[in-house]
Amino acid sequence: MAESKVKLGVADVVAEKTIRHEDADPAPWGLDARLAVVGTEVSRVDGFAKASGAARYAGDQRPTGLAFARIVRCPHAHANVTRVDLDAVRTMPGVLAADETGGRRKTYAGAPVAVVCAADERSLDDAVAAVRVSYEVLPHVVDATEALAEGAAQVDPKRANRGDADGRGRGGGPAGDAQKALDEAELKVEATYRTQVQTHVPLEPHGSVATWSEDGKLTLWCSTQSVDAVRNEMARRFQVPAADVRVVTEFMGGGFGCKFGPDPCDYEAVRLARATKRPVWCMNDRREEHLTGGFRPDSVQKLTLGGRRDGTMTVIAGECYGTPGNGQGGAGAANTALYDIPARGVTQFGVSTFTAHGRAFRAPGHPQGVFALEGLVDEFALAAGMDPLDVRRLNDKHPVRRLEWPVGAKRIGWAQHRRKVPGSDRGPVKRGVGCAGGVWYNAGGGSWRIDVAVARDGSVVVRSGVQDIGTGTKTVLAVLVAEELGVAPGAVRVEIGDSRFPPGPGSGGSTTAPSVGPAAREAGVRAREGVAAVVAAAWGVDADKLSFAGGRVRGPGGKETTFEQACAQLPSEGLSVSGVRRKNYEGFSGTCGGVQFARVAVDVETGVVRVEKVVAVHDAGRIVDTLTARSQVNGGVIQGISYALFEEKRLDRASGDMVNPTFDTYRIAGMADTPEIDVVFMDVANGINNVGMMGLGEPATVPTAAAVANAVANATGVRMRELPMTPARVLAALAAARGGGK
């Protein structure tokens, strides 16, 4: 083990810390690290392939003889399949296979019933249209509150729809004596906040192209957030050694948490490819994706926030539930995640309904929980007669977020734009500002390996089985290796998304980049040492006297050569080295703090909310590439606005089917809805791993909806406690407020 003194911290909060680390692992970069590439704006290394359409995604693969498959799905929320007639279908032109799938009882609209495979898409259309299924339709319930009622149909006949209470909640466990704190509180605000079901709808749906070789080896191009998990699962399911399964995800069209394991379409592609002895394409269409591809559970959060008249928050308590669909877990709302409120007693439970399966969705539990928590904080501030920003600054103990509040306030113009009297703007368009905090937890981990090969011509290749779901993982790996070798990131070729390479982590929890980045840096160090050794031997100098920068290698006595020429000294096989992800160290901050401020304009005649500007101040430790990082924060903010204002999976109570499974009926934010977004990264030297990097994808979407809702309240004087804040809801809330004033 080695010990290194590293300067950690942010702004003027600096501490020198001694970090014990493995000899092979370079010491974490401190505040004073002088870096050539890391922290600059680096263009995405696969950017041109994406822009030009040359990038081939799973559904773009065209192996010879490709056949097409589609799943026939149950139109009822709850039914027994009594008959599936496929005989006529099997004899239709072009049809290669038609099979029943899944069990007899179906518990959500969209459940697979049959699958058809044909030689071309038009034959497939005809064949799917000819499938006849008879059902015995059974009672169902698709709304969480209705599912709690006595006599409601049960998803699992052996257990109630109401899941076990979970006091742990998300993002902050129970603490203190909540009842006592409530009794002692000088001020209390109590309200019920509600959030909707949001579907992931990545533009690329779930799906795969599968092909089996004659000797029984499977190649699967799959749209997945975990190449490794899909390989292991397919090997298990189809009873072949994992070594005989190759999963490829070179490009991936978005997942946001819904693509960790195989979906029915992926399994069917593999099964049908084996059965028909042809490559098979099976991708969801948009409707299937909306119905079955995953969703963020809804929530009903009945909460009380209490504290002292001076604005100190002392207690949060209440009861929350939501539906994760067919299951019971994963519906918790992270409404205790911020401020480390001393007494916390929030009970959470999930409610089973006859809908598909909720899945992890970008910061699970957090946008909904923070929407409720930060709404209550504003209500508490109002009760205390204080500026809500002052209440936050008074209560917030997070070392980075404490610094972020004033940065955000200044950039949004809090003093100038905050309405002292909400709704007092002249005319129908009312403006205001609001803010909210966020948090995320992950600095990555695991023991992932990154391989780097340097050839005698100076070409550098980085290999890992990890996938890039759009965040820029390839670019991060290139930057970190380039930094250590002193070359341009564009000179580093990154080959990832292939299970032939060393396994990589699944892309979830904002852990991808911080899980593989430090290993890439270590591999870069090993590669530099390898090149330095041969150059030092040739020059007759100490290897540790060499420097690598600007594509050149320099040594004592004015010795200098290009990186390529230096590599020419390598043995004929070049250099193959690896880096390994080590355990995290105790960093400056164990969590990522973020704050967002929104300025909105609300037309009180139409109910339309427009977000005009968002300031997003975030900490993700060391930012490796500020350009792609800014893209991620933009995306988190825009998804948050979309969640706040537009999105809602609507289920027909009578049939249980989704009534808006299209982009014209399930609205997501578009170009016209996008405000000015001002992204600020706090330069935190965290030292939690050798790069000091943490996750960024999820924290960026945690505070947005809450900040927008708080801004709407400041603009109009009306508190919206239910998402999305549609024009109809805004008008209704305004009308209710006027009515209440009579």
Next chain:
Amino acid sequence: MGRTGHEGGGPPGLSRRELLRGAGLAAAAGATLLPAARALAADAPADLRVQGPDAVELTLTVNGAPRTVAAAPRDTLLDVLRLPLDLTGAKKVCDRGTCGACTVLLDGKPVYACSVLALDVAGRSVTTAEGVVGGAGRAVADAFVAKDAMQCGFCTPGMLVACAAAVAEHGPSLTLEQARAATAGNLCRCGTYPHVLEAALAAAKTAKGR
């Protein structure tokens, strides 16, 4: 649409009413409709040009080169681009003209390829993202890379085509509002919009005036 009625003289056992009833009944739609449509086509008068229901050959110009493909009447331009022509930059995302991921240029104007029938583009000129970057659109693609106007990249070729069309139309005078309007029909789930606008404006600055 030409003749739609069919009163007598048709193939034995088939009347228009029966054909429509076949279509109305979901039952065995594929099995019933295709033979029926073939029968109607065979029965058409000599002065009426009938295409389909089976695939017919058509020639169009794709990215500057003439291409001949077989397409059924129900095939869209997007279908023939992605399969027989193997140009997969245009994505099938919604397949109903709501997302813009399949945007291509048809005779120089942006269209949703999912909402144009293949037979309607015979003799016309189609430029996909793959073709756009081979011409004046190269500067737009370079700006997309420089400004990081992409994340997962699935909407990106469609965005690129829409921006390239706007840059070609407005040149250096392209305004923010014009760029917004040009891409208002392109959805992105990752939230690349701000950088797309930056890229379009940057590319426009380097474009030649009209």
